[in-house]
Amino acid sequence: MRRDVFQAIADPTRREIINMIAFKSMNVNSVSENFDVSRAAVYKHLKILTECGLVKIKQKGRERYCEAKLEKLIEVSSWVEQYRKLWTGRLDSLDNYLTDLQIKAKQDGK
Amino acid sequence: MRRDVFQAIADPTRREIINMIAFKSMNVNSVSENFDVSRAAVYKHLKILTECGLVKIKQKGRERYCEAKLEKLIEVSSWVEQYRKLWTGRLDSLDNYLTDLQIKAKQDGK
DNA sequence: AATTTGAGAAACCAAAAGGTTTCATTTACA
DNA sequence: TGTAAATGAAACCTTTTGGTTTCTCAAATT
Numbered sequence: 001m002r003r004d005v006f007q008a009i010a011d012p013t014r015r016e017i018i019n020m021i022a023f024k025s026m027n028v029n030s031v032s033e034n035f036d037v038s039r040a041a042v043y044k045h046l047k048i049l050t051e052c053g054l055v056k057i058k059q060k061g062r063e064r065y066c067e068a069k070l071e072k073l074i075e076v077s078s079w080v081e082q083y084r085k086l087w088t089g090r091l092d093s094l095d096n097y098l099t100d101l102q103i104k105a106k107q108d109g110k
Numbered sequence: 111m112r113r114d115v116f117q118a119i120a121d122p123t124r125r126e127i128i129n130m131i132a133f134k135s136m137n138v139n140s141v142s143e144n145f146d147v148s149r150a151a152v153y154k155h156l157k158i159l160t161e162c163g164l165v166k167i168k169q170k171g172r173e174r175y176c177e178a179k180l181e182k183l184i185e186v187s188s189w190v191e192q193y194r195k196l197w198t199g200r201l202d203s204l205d206n207y208l209t210d211l212q213i214k215a216k217q218d219g220k
Numbered sequence: 221a222a223t224t225t226g227a228g229a230a231a232c233c234a235a236a237a238g239g240t241t242t243c244a245t246t247t248a249c250a
Numbered sequence: 251t252g253t254a255a256a257t258g259a260a261a262c263c264t265t266t267t268g269g270t271t272t273c274t275c276a277a278a279t280t
Contacts, residue, residue, distance in 0.1 A: 006119055006122075007120045009116055009120075010116050010117045010119075010120035011238085013238090022193060023196070027256075027257095028256070037240090038239075038240065039256095039257085040239080040241080041238065041240075044238075045238090061256090062247040062248065062256050062257070063255095063256065064257070070193045070194075071197045073190045073197065074197070076186065077187070077190045080183045080186050083180045086133070087180035087184075138228095139226060147269070147270090148270065148271085151269055153229095154267090154268070154269085155268085157228095171226090171277060173225095
């Protein structure tokens, strides 16, 4: 069973969960109350998130607080960022190309 | 059928494909030759990548060149980057601090 | 003209994903 | 002490995913 951050954030519900607990930890029930699906379904999402390290659970009494470990997102960040130069470079050259087109159009239009 | 960039990059084979064509476009067969799975399987991955806009196909005779549209990764980038300030610096430890406060408050309030 | 090559698509399959309901266990509390 | 609340987990179901083989078709080659 693949359990990596990329797979974890592929699901929109899980991204919502992360967003929900990013600023403030919440217990499992509180999290699940914010979704239409059952508590069990949300719990499974939370399990996947903890298995890949994006969420840590802290037990307190009968409650368990879910805390987002956002540092884990660095794996995604670094994968994406390695391409940023390529795509901005490409946008730049596209921009130049379009500028050239405009210039040519102006000249032809004279 | 959900077809977004997050879901597209969840699969390691698809991330490899993106990496393979990031610098230089390749036709479908050339791409598939670099994988153990069948051409049909790679083709399906390419289809998913094009459906979400991460790859554009340009026909050239009987060949079709796959070109990475890396700008599409900005969707992932911006989602991740909104959390960067939370995971770096003191805000992250503030979160832990607040979590501890919550827990303590519960205990004290009993 | 006949053959090879690159690609798209259909039919099929096993496993994984995402959901449900139900039940058990532990902790809090009236 | 007995009950409610929070959670974990099992059993089950349907759809999606990732793969296969096979067939077709159009473009290149010989």
